[in-house]
Amino acid sequence: MKEIICPYYWDCGKISETKELNEYDFNFLQSAVLKKMIFMFIHCPKCSRMFKFDTVKWEAEATHTVAPNIIVEKKKKTTKQLISILDKAKIEIPTAYFDYLTGNNFNSEISIFENEDNFKLYDLNELCEKINIDGKSYLIIRQLKGFVSSLMGIIDETSKSKKEQQFTLTELSNCLTIGYENTRILFIDYRDSNSIWIFHSDNGYDFEKTNKKLNEIIKKSK
Numbered sequence: 001m002k003e004i005i006c007p008y009y010w011d012c013g014k015i016s017e018t019k020e021l022n023e024y025d026f027n028f029l030q031s032a033v034l035k036k037m038i039f040m041f042i043h044c045p046k047c048s049r050m051f052k053f054d055t056v057k058w059e060a061e062a063t064h065t066v067a068p069n070i071i072v073e074k075k076k077k078t079t080k081q082l083i084s085i086l087d088k089a090k091i092e093i094p095t096a097y098f099d100y101l102t103g104n105n106f107n108s109e110i111s112i113f114e115n116e117d118n119f120k121l122y123d124l125n126e127l128c129e130k131i132n133i134d135g136k137s138y139l140i141i142r143q144l145k146g147f148v149s150s151l152m153g154i155i156d157e158t159s160k161s162k163k164e165q166q167f168t169l170t171e172l173s174n175c176l177t178i179g180y181e182n183t184r185i186l187f188i189d190y191r192d193s194n195s196i197w198i199f200h201s202d203n204g205y206d207f208e209k210t211n212k213k214l215n216e217i218i219k220k221s222k
Contacts, residue, residue, distance in 0.1 A: 004042075004053070007062040012047040020045035029055070039150050041183060041201055050183055050201075052134065052150075063133060076125050085128045089139055093127075093176065094193045100218045101127075110179065110217065112186070112198070112210050119186050121179040141176050144187060147201060148173040166207045172199070188214055 004021075006012040018029060025042040032040045038054045041063070052061040077085075079102055086093065093101070100106055101124040109118045122140060130137045133146030148169045167175075171191070178196075179186035189195035194214045200206040 002058055004044075004058075004060060006044040006046060006049075007051050007060040008044065008047060008049055012044060012049070014044070014046040016045045029053075061134070063131070077128065079124070082124050082128050085139070086141075089142065091139070091141060091176070093141070094188070094214060096218050097178075097188075097214055098124075110212075112181070112196075112212060117181055119179045119181040119184070121186075122177070127177070141178075143177050144175050144185065144199060145173040147199070166209075172207075186210075 003015050003017055006014050006016070018026060021029060021042060022045070028040065029042060032053075033055045036056050038056050040053050040055070041050050042053050043050050050063060052063055053059070054061075106121075106123065108121050108123060110121055112119050127139065127141040129140050131140050131143050131146070133143060134150040136146060136149065138146040151169060174190045175187045175197070176190065177185055177187045183201045185199040185201055187197055187199060189197055196210045196212040196214060196217075198208040198210060200208065
């Protein structure tokens with residue numbers, strides 16, 4: 001296969017051979033090439049950061065507006081300012097969870113599966129930060145809308161949604177992100193505003209329901 005250039009040119013931008021990818025990414029890339037996928041995520045062997053990759057054009061695209069290893073001092077916004085950002089974006093966080101985010105008992109670490117790494121919950125400031133997905137800017141809390149925008153037209157969602165009875169792309173775009181672990185995105189099912197699911201951003205259109213409920217996360221902190 002051809003070489004891959006890291007899209008984080010400002011502090012990496014190094015060229016890697018596909019054989020340098022980790023085993024999962026290498027196998028995923030081989031499969032994606034055969035399927036002519038234009039939307040997938042792999043990691044740079046040099047800096048370990050995830051980026052979007054198009055196997056047809058053989059092009060990599062950065063998915064972060066700021067390099068993770070460049071320290072940027074951020075001035076935290078006030079709760080009033082954050083509410084204004086959410087209102088402008090027409091985003092409604094479940095009231096009980098909003099109170100949890102702005103209270104004194106918020107805990108950014110959460111165990112989703114036994115014997116696995118903890119997930120990180122975004123605080124309110126982080127949820128209102130912006131992320132670049134496929135050249136467009138989205139609030140982190142609404143990042144699933146960005147993934148859906150990129151997936152539209154690539155995936156035949158009809159058969160999958162009927163078969164697995166999980167989410168259509170439209171339904172997914174309405175869900176709110178609350179945390180992450182590596183490339184796994186933790187989100188609230190907007191249909192009941194309580195069930196917690198995982199979207200595997202490195203595997204196209206794959207979901208996983210957890211045993212956690214939003215109200216349980218809130219109660220556990222009290």
